[in-house]
Structures are given as C-alpha cells and as structure tokens.
Amino acid sequence: MEHAAPQGIYSTQAAVRSYECGADGLMKPETVLHWFQEIAEAHASSLGFGYDFVMSRGLAWVEVRLDAAINRLPRWKETVELRTWTAQETPLLARRNLEIRDALGNSLVTASCLWAVIDVRRRRPVPLNRHIDSFPDTPCEKTVAPVSMDTSGLQPETREWTAERRDTDFNRHINNAAYLVWALEALPESWQEEHELTGMHLHFKKETHAGESMKSLLFLQESATCHHLMQGDELRAEAVLEWKTATSSANI
The missing domain is CATH 3.10.129.10 (Hotdog Thioesterase)
Structure with missing residues (x-):
C-alpha cells in the first residue's frame, strides 16, 4: 500500500x-x-x-x-x-x-x-x-x-578489491549502497560482533565503475569509524559510521 x-x-x-x-x-x-x-x-x-x-x-x-x-x-x-x-x-x-x-x-x-x-x-x-x-x-x-571524524594521528588499515559488475545500477556506475558494503567489509568481524550501528554518513565524491581497482583506508575510534574509499589516490566516497556497544543478539 x-x-x-x-x-x-x-x-x-x-x-x-x-x-x-x-x-x-x-x-x-x-x-x-x-x-x-x-x-x-x-x-x-x-x-x-x-x-x-x-x-x-x-x-x-x-x-x-x-x-x-x-x-x-x-x-x-x-x-x-x-x-x-x-x-x-x-x-x-x-x-x-x-x-x-x-x-x-x-x-x-x-x-x-x-x-x-x-x-x-x-x-x-x-x-x-x-x-x-x-x-x-x-x-x-x-x-x-552530518558527522565528520578527525583522522589526524590515526594509522589506517588498508583493504583492496576490484569493483564488480553486480554492483552496477541503471546509471551505469557502482550503486551507492555498494560503498556502504565496502566500508562494512573493511571492519574486523570482532568489531561488528561487539558493536551496533547507530549512524551512517556517506559523502559520494565521484563515480566508480566495474573493473576499477579500489582500496579502503579504515580509521577506528571507540564509537566511530571513518572509511576513505579510494581509486588510486582519488577519494571516491567517504563514510563515517557511528556505533554503540552491542547489547544482545536479535532472535530470528
């Protein structure tokens, strides 16, 4: 309806x-x-x-x-x-x-x-x-x-991958939701098990296309993570995610 x-x-x-x-x-x-x-x-x-x-x-x-x-x-x-x-x-x-x-x-x-x-x-x-x-x-x-995060003095963790065709949308570029997936995939599994997502802040800078070599720079703080999603030295998107300590797991 x-x-x-x-x-x-x-x-x-x-x-x-x-x-x-x-x-x-x-x-x-x-x-x-x-x-x-x-x-x-x-x-x-x-x-x-x-x-x-x-x-x-x-x-x-x-x-x-x-x-x-x-x-x-x-x-x-x-x-x-x-x-x-x-x-x-x-x-x-x-x-x-x-x-x-x-x-x-x-x-x-x-x-x-x-x-x-x-x-x-x-x-x-x-x-x-x-x-x-x-x-x-x-x-x-x-x-x-909007929320920003000061990454000065923080050492990033780096992850690399190739943008895939399955994430291409009608506009013939990588769909915006894929950038969030890329940001989440860069996080250690233990982090995601111990935290609950409370905020998502994504700034899309430039288009990405299937086949391009990508990398993420992950900056971790206690209640926020900052993700620079890059193609070479060019920033394609930035994500700042807010978190709280996980309380309990949901039941299916």
Whole structure:
C-alpha cells in the first residue's frame, strides 16, 4: 500500500524479507539504502520527475550525500512504514528526508540526503529548474546532521578489491549502497560482533565503475569509524559510521 500522506509526505508499507537480513535477523544496513532509493524514485515519479522523466531527457538523478540515524534496524517479517518528502535546497540540489517507522509509529531509521540531476553524456550537474517546473512546498529541513571524524594521528588499515559488475545500477556506475558494503567489509568481524550501528554518513565524491581497482583506508575510534574509499589516490566516497556497544543478539 502506498499513498501521498498529508503535508506532502509520501508513504508505503513493506515487510522485511529474509534475503534482506543478516545472520542476526535484522535488516542489513545496505538494504536500508536500497529501500530509500526505491521510495525516493516512487515519490519522484508520482511528482512527475522520476526515473523515466529524467532518462527521456538524457539526465539521471544521483545521490550526493546521505546522513542517517538508526534507533534500531527492522526485523525479518516485520511490517514497517516508509515515509519520504522532498524540496529544492539549492539551484543544483534537492533535499530528501526519509523515515522508517514500526507498527506503533516509532521511528526506527531517520535519514536526510541530497540529490542532484546530471547530464548523462557530460556527467555534470544541471540546474534543477531547467527541467523540473516546481518542487513541493513541503518543509524539508535537515533531520540528521552530518558527522565528520578527525583522522589526524590515526594509522589506517588498508583493504583492496576490484569493483564488480553486480554492483552496477541503471546509471551505469557502482550503486551507492555498494560503498556502504565496502566500508562494512573493511571492519574486523570482532568489531561488528561487539558493536551496533547507530549512524551512517556517506559523502559520494565521484563515480566508480566495474573493473576499477579500489582500496579502503579504515580509521577506528571507540564509537566511530571513518572509511576513505579510494581509486588510486582519488577519494571516491567517504563514510563515517557511528556505533554503540552491542547489547544482545536479535532472535530470528
């Protein structure tokens, strides 16, 4: 079920499927990003400027930044509500806020992100009002503040891999959720067993394509990790993840 809720908020309900969860029975963090991408596109399409509209004009929506706060991740089989609303922030950027709520209306995940429209051929951003007549007048203030991490004096741990075709999306570049997976894969297993993710802050700098040789520089602190996702000496994306000490494992 999906509909445009009051005050310009677009909402839909969905149940968490088994393949969207990890061994703990909780939704994988990258699944949160996939869900957000889906409802963002559905809402944009309902407003007349979704995927089909921009692609017909040689354009594409690309996410520039995402900041998310996690109270808890949804569980397998849990039915939750996804909510989103959007507004133009600058001539080149649109802000989109998103939220996942449980059956009682409690906020599980809150996110605020920035999107741009690019010319597919030139790979450059274009002014939003050149192709989009108007955005909703829904208030869309930043709901999650960006977080940075001072890495001076910290020695990074390095991991290398090759970007794979399976992570390529409609825009013919590596999907943004893959950067989060890469960041999480760089963490020691013991770290992930002893900590719970409470915040995700991703800044996407430049596109990555399948076949490129990648490396991550991981900086660890007590309650945060910083991940520089590199191609050679070029920073493609930066992730700052916030953590708390794990309390107990979820039951499937």
